[in-house]
Amino acid sequence: MSRYNFDEVIERHGTNSAKWDNNMVMFGREDVLDMWVADMDFPVPEPVVRAMRERLEHPIFGYTFPSAGLLEAIVDRAKREFDWDIKKEWIVFNGGVVDGLYSTLQAFTHPGDEVIVQPPVYYPFMGAVKNTGTQILYNPLKSTNGHYTMDVENFASHFVPRASFPIRVPKVKAFILCSPHNPVGRVWHPGEIKAVADICVANDCLILSDEIHAELLLKGHKHTVTAMLSEEIAERTITYMAGSKTFNLAGLGTSFAIVQNDKLRKDYVASRAGRNSGNLMGMIALEAAYKHGDPWLYQVREYLQGNFDLFRSYIEEKMPKLKVSNLEGTYLAWVDMRELGLSPLDLQRFIREEARLALDDGYAFGPGGDGFQRFNLATPRPLVREALERLERAVKGL
Ligand SMILES: Cc1ncc(COP(=O)(O)O)c(C=O)c1O
Structure with missing residues (x-):
C-alpha cells in the first residue's frame, strides 16, 4: 500500500485556487x-488521477450519464461505510451540494415559507434560504464549555401555532441539518438527530440532511445517517452526499442526493430539468475514489x-x-x-x-x-x- 506524504507543501498559487489565489x-x-x-x-x-487520465485519452466529452459502475460504487459504499441499504434508483446527481439544496427549496417551498437552520452553521444554508424567497428560522445550537448540542425544546416551539396579532400561522416547510456539523465539529448521536427529526415527521416538515462530511471522522466517532433512524424519517428526508470533501474533489462539481420517497424524488428531479446529467470528469473521479480511495x-x-x-x-x-x-x-x-x-x-x-x-x-x-x-x-x-x-x-x- 502506498504511503502518501501529506507533510509535503504543494504550491497551489497560480491554479485559480479559490483558497490560495484570492x-x-x-x-x-x-x-x-x-x-x-x-x-x-x-x-x-492516485487511482483517481489515473482514472481521469485514462478518460482523457478519448477526445470527446459529450453529454454523459452516470455509469453502472458509479451507481454500484455508491450503493456499495453506503452499505460498507454506514450499513445503509439504498437502491441505485434513489440516487440523483447534482453539481454541488449547495446546488442540490437550492433545487430542493425551489421545488418544495413557496415564498414566505420558513426553513429551520441551526447556527452557527455553514453560511450558504442561510444564503439558500434567502435567495429562494423563504425565511430563516434559527434554532441556535447550545454550547456548554464549547460542547455543542441541539436545542430540541426551541426546535419544537417553532411548530407551535401562536395566537398573536397579526396571527402567525406556522408554515415551517423544511429543516436543513448539517451532519457532521460545520463549523462546530460535532458528529451527532442517533438520539440527538432523532429528537428533531421526529418533530419534523409530526409536522410534515422536510428534512434536508447535508452529510457531505460523513466520512471525515476523528478517532472514536461514528456517523449516523439521518434516513436510517426510522421509516417515517426516511420518507421525508433528502440526503446530500459527495466525494468532494472526503477525497478533495470540490472543483469537479459533482455530488448526489439520495431520495427514498418516490414522489419526493420525482418532484426533485423535475425541478432540476436539464441539470441531472452529472459532470463527466467528476463522475469518473467519484467512482475511482469510492472504489479505490x-x-x-x-x-x-x-x-x-x-x-x-x-x-x-x-x-x-x-x-x-x-x-x-x-x-x-x-x-x-x-x-x-x-x-x-x-x-x-x-x-x-x-x-x-x-x-x-x-x-x-x-x-x-x-x-x-x-x-x-x-x-x-x-x-x-x-x-x-x-x-x-x-x-x-x-x-x-x-
Ligand atoms: C456542510 C457543507 N455543505 C456543503 C458544502 C459545499 O458543498 P458543494 O461544494 O458540493 O456545494 C460544504 C463545503 O464546505 C459544507 O461544509
Missing part, C-alpha cells in the same frame, strides 16, 4: 496564510487527527485565552476567541493584519458565531505550525 480580494493583503475555504491541500488518491482516506483521517492534536495542545499551552472545541468530524477547527475582548470586526482585522491568517470569521456563520474563528486543518503540518506561531506572536502582542 487573498487580495478576500482579505485585502497577499501575505496571509490560507486556512479558510473547505478544500484540502493534499493531492488526491480507502487506503488514502485512512491515512488522511490519521493525519487530520495528528493536525488537530497538535493544534489543540499548542493553543492550550501557549494561548490559554483561546478555547478550541473538540473536533469529532470535518477538518474544520472552531476556536472561541471571545476572551481577547475584541469586537467581531476588530477580531477580523487582528487575524488578518496582526496574525496574517486567512480564516473564516465566526460571525459569518450566523448567531453564536461572534468572536469565533474557523481554521481549515486539511493542510500540511508545517503550515499548521506556521499558523500557530503567527497566531501566538499576534496574541502575545495584544
Whole structure:
C-alpha cells in the first residue's frame, strides 16, 4: 500500500485556487496564510488521477450519464461505510451540494415559507434560504464549555401555532441539518438527530440532511445517517452526499442526493430539468475514489487527527485565552476567541493584519458565531505550525 506524504507543501498559487489565489480580494493583503475555504491541500488518491487520465485519452466529452459502475460504487459504499441499504434508483446527481439544496427549496417551498437552520452553521444554508424567497428560522445550537448540542425544546416551539396579532400561522416547510456539523465539529448521536427529526415527521416538515462530511471522522466517532433512524424519517428526508470533501474533489462539481420517497424524488428531479446529467470528469473521479480511495482516506483521517492534536495542545499551552472545541468530524477547527475582548470586526482585522491568517470569521456563520474563528486543518503540518506561531506572536502582542 502506498504511503502518501501529506507533510509535503504543494504550491497551489497560480491554479485559480479559490483558497490560495484570492487573498487580495478576500482579505485585502497577499501575505496571509490560507486556512479558510473547505478544500484540502493534499493531492488526491492516485487511482483517481489515473482514472481521469485514462478518460482523457478519448477526445470527446459529450453529454454523459452516470455509469453502472458509479451507481454500484455508491450503493456499495453506503452499505460498507454506514450499513445503509439504498437502491441505485434513489440516487440523483447534482453539481454541488449547495446546488442540490437550492433545487430542493425551489421545488418544495413557496415564498414566505420558513426553513429551520441551526447556527452557527455553514453560511450558504442561510444564503439558500434567502435567495429562494423563504425565511430563516434559527434554532441556535447550545454550547456548554464549547460542547455543542441541539436545542430540541426551541426546535419544537417553532411548530407551535401562536395566537398573536397579526396571527402567525406556522408554515415551517423544511429543516436543513448539517451532519457532521460545520463549523462546530460535532458528529451527532442517533438520539440527538432523532429528537428533531421526529418533530419534523409530526409536522410534515422536510428534512434536508447535508452529510457531505460523513466520512471525515476523528478517532472514536461514528456517523449516523439521518434516513436510517426510522421509516417515517426516511420518507421525508433528502440526503446530500459527495466525494468532494472526503477525497478533495470540490472543483469537479459533482455530488448526489439520495431520495427514498418516490414522489419526493420525482418532484426533485423535475425541478432540476436539464441539470441531472452529472459532470463527466467528476463522475469518473467519484467512482475511482469510492472504489479505490480507502487506503488514502485512512491515512488522511490519521493525519487530520495528528493536525488537530497538535493544534489543540499548542493553543492550550501557549494561548490559554483561546478555547478550541473538540473536533469529532470535518477538518474544520472552531476556536472561541471571545476572551481577547475584541469586537467581531476588530477580531477580523487582528487575524488578518496582526496574525496574517486567512480564516473564516465566526460571525459569518450566523448567531453564536461572534468572536469565533474557523481554521481549515486539511493542510500540511508545517503550515499548521506556521499558523500557530503567527497566531501566538499576534496574541502575545495584544
Ligand atoms: C456542510 C457543507 N455543505 C456543503 C458544502 C459545499 O458543498 P458543494 O461544494 O458540493 O456545494 C460544504 C463545503 O464546505 C459544507 O461544509
